[in-house]
Amino acid sequence: MSSRFRASLLILGVAATALAACNREERHSRAKPIGETVPTGQSPDTIFPGSTTAQPLDARASLYDNNAPALSEGQFLYTRMNCVGCHSHGGGGMGVALMDDEWRYGGRLDQIAASIAEGRPNGMPAWRAKLTDDQIWKLAAYVRSLSGQPSKDVVNSRADAMSATSPATLTPREPVRSSDSAQQ
Amino acid sequence: MNEPPEVREEDERLAKEREKLARDGPQLKGAKLEARLERTWHRPPGILGWLATVDHKEIGRRYIVTALLFLAAGGFLALLMRLQLARPDSNLISAQRYNELFTMHGSTMMFLFAVPVMEGVAVYIIPLMLGTRSTAFPRLNAFSYYMYLFGGLLLWGAFALNIAPDIGWFAYTPLSGPQFSPGKRADIWAQMITFTEISALAAAVVLVCTILKTRAPGMTLARMPLFAWAMLVVAVMIIFSMPAVALASSMLISDRLVGTQFYNSWEHGDALLWQHLFWFFGHPEVYIIFLPATGFVSVIVETFCRRPVFAYPVVVLALVSTGILAFGLWVHHMFATGLPRVGYSFYTAASMTVAIPTALQIFCWLATMWDGRPRLQVPMLYVIGFIITFVIGGLTGVIIASVPLDLQLHDTYFIVAHFHYVLIGGAVFPLLGILTYWYPKITGRMMSDTLGKIGFWTIFLGFQLTFFPMHLSGLLGMPRRVYTYPAGLGLELPNLLSTIGAFVVASSVVLFVINGLVSLYRGAIAPANPWGATSLEWATSSPPPVYNFAHVPVVESRTPLWDIAGELPVVTGLRVDEKEILLTTVVAATPDLREPVPAASLWPFITSIAVAIFFIASIFSPWAVVFGAIPSAIAIIAWFWPKEMKREPEPVIT
């Protein structure tokens, strides 16, 4: 290899790693408008009696999972849609705790989004008609951060509000255990 | 020869002893001395030598070139902003992108251009002006440049990666806090502050020690050039003000990284704390940018009016009092925040008071022109442009010092007009003049006079066209930092004029750069003192040799080169086989000590790499503060490891 070729390879390599960058910082203000309100396709089931295969992760998850603006929007919605009323800031109350390792209906991003959209027994309302798909996914991403799932450089350390939990950047990552061990 | 053989042997032995003579003096001078000094003071060649340099001239040139590159980059962003604002309801640039542009423009201009270019010019010229061979702490000087470079690369690297900060150049909380600025953009901005703040502090320490301890014998504080006084005041201001912004930005990073509550109003923090801390730095910052420019003006006025500046003690006191008063004004940036109104009146009074020393300085320059014989060459044209422009900015500053007036004008384009008038009129015009003035000294060639005059008129008229209409847009209700404005408010014409003017200014900057580059090859060869000036930098060749002066000059008045009949008086006795400078006492500048100057060293560069990795990693994880400290500590320890003084004993001549 000539030195020039090596030099340009090096530049390309640096540029590629650099530009592969920052899904963390991408701001999507508009998801696909068509089909956004009603989730398309099947909601990923979380309980498969007698089966061991989990559904593949929805393609949209990568847009939200380690995306800082999405998590921030999710935090805004979590307070304003009064998730705090039942779930507190993750510690639970009337609703289940969201900061622990137990996920009765699955702890993957798409499974949490399904739980928010469909509602769940014992009091979780269905938000499908009230929130857009985009908003639900953002909420799901934020909910995952309550148990420390996203990488620590993505989450907001705290809200500009009264402090109720330890800072999100210092929250330890809980393992995600669903009731059905065949999941994950 | 009829001498007996013993005497001849003795003569030969003495001659051999004298060959090993290590100091300059009557026995060692002229070309032989210059060759020896050149050998001692040159740095190793090659890329490692380039990275290891401790020559203040090389470091100064790097500062100036890097700062001018950032000026061009920030100016380009301004052109993009003006294109977007040329028409109402324009969609050329999106809101998000525009917000990034004005953040990058402001941060680049304030942190990566204005302060570093002043430091760079000072680092280059102060040792020459003071008659010494090196700054104090030359390795710290090199370190400060690398920290500045890495801070700039961090910010612009983020811009290239599309993660530029979008919080404004002064990043008010809670907008820049963890909830409202998700991601790492604001952390990158805050860490850039840390880099440039450390760089500025290091350069300030270098300048203070150089100015106080390394002056030529006889250059008492009362005979020191006004530019050196300006840089002394500025360096002390940097030392007192930079820690405030470093603290503020570190607290912001801490809030964002580990969830502290410094700026959280709901947890006994305060959103306004940021503003106080930032502006406690921010107001002295603008004087840190302006006062070196007043030094430039004093230099140019002295040379081109053929007499020293009128009322030297008044100018010195004006510099010092501006520097002190500047620390008492910061709340005038916060008049709209709802702090107690009677307290505001104090800051109104202080803001008006600080205009008095500046007004006296302006009188002294004008009096020098009155009493002298002004020669209207390019640097002097820039000084005239400075007077015409800066005074407008200063007077709009007096207007907005008043609280009822500021409550209408704050955060409007009137303020944008004001600060561009004082920053461009008050700092950039003198800078362009001084670059033209010292270009022969730095490069050995003269800049083109024709291009210089065209460039001056273009930038002067273009500037007025760009920024004067902004006073009107502000009064007509246009707030700052808006990516567009509605039609029908009368803002179309002023904005269009500003956009046209911006392109005129940009073309004049391009012209200046072309002038600078072409003159490097085609400019007239410059003698040692092409302008017939009086300060010591003109007593050595253009460009100076690496050791600056063959002998240490002695100064007996404020205008040394104008008051000597023939040769410049010197003192001799510094070693020529080791790098050495003469330290003198602080006030009276009597010779005090011979100080060894460090050799070229890679440790400043290595330390700055280690510290840069430490700072950049700590944007992403608090553990970097622990682990990043280790390589930094190793590098610093290696840098400061005491070196054995391997010195050969000097022969004693009887």
Next chain:
Amino acid sequence: MSRRTRAAAVALLFTGACSIQHYQSTFSDAAVEVRQFNILFVIFLVICAIMYLAVIAFLVAGLVRRRRRLANVMEDGRHHESDPLLRTALIGWGVVVGTGLVGLAIASFIADRSMANAAASEKLSITLTANQWWWDVRYNSADSSKTLRTANELHLPVGVPVRIILNSNDVIHSFWVPSLAGKQDLIPGRQNDISITPTKIGIYRGQCAEYCGAQHAHMALVVNVDSYADFLKWWRHQLQPAPPPATPLALAGYNFVTGRNCSACHAIAGTPASGTVGPDLTHLASRRTIAAGTMPMGKGNLYGWVADPQSLKPGSKMPTIALEPDELHAVVAYLETLK
């Protein structure tokens, strides 16, 4: 530019300025506060202009004088001497500048004190809460059944001093209606207030004047200054709940608005929709703008806003909802009835 040309250009700009509608401009006499500003501004401008002319005169004199032979320059060896007149002039200059500045500071202080004292006698109290990027307006009343909530628009009675209490729900904003008064910041965790006494009936526009994020440029509000009678009429009307839908299309829209996404964030008095995240929509169609001044109110703009807010105000908190065409028609038909 020669001074004469520059003076002509300024005059042109000002005459140009005079032909503009000054509904968002300090060139106004629509309120007590802005009148005080204009008087003080003119005083400052005149004195500063005099000082500037003095500086320029000295500059010109110095340059014109350079041809004389008796300069104190180094070529003649006299560079250590100075014209004795200059020493007197320096002291005089210092005295003049000092006196001028003291005078201006006193004028400013007097104006400031008079404005602060005038703020004590308001008869109407409004609470303004700033959000990213809209204004939540609440007319306070001792009787809580008479508390009125609206958004992005103020109606003020002429001649009545009003006190506006300023809060923020998120970041620092700034309330600024240049035709009426100076600005005051809205800072989370602090309560500020501002006092306005409008003196001229008209419609004025204000804008947020502290950078508050992506859509800072689209955070305007409209201030209607009405006669006292008109104000009372408006106020009483605003206290009414929304009228029930009259046509089938409007009914379909009502069902969508109260049953679907809209009610998660918006409130409409007299309907089950009681969200507090977004602006109150009870009398939406009576306002002059949509989305805090982003667009003028109108059928087409309503369609555009409801269909895709993110393309008109990207980053705003209102999501783009996938509406079927008949849903869109229904929603807009219902919103238009909210006068």
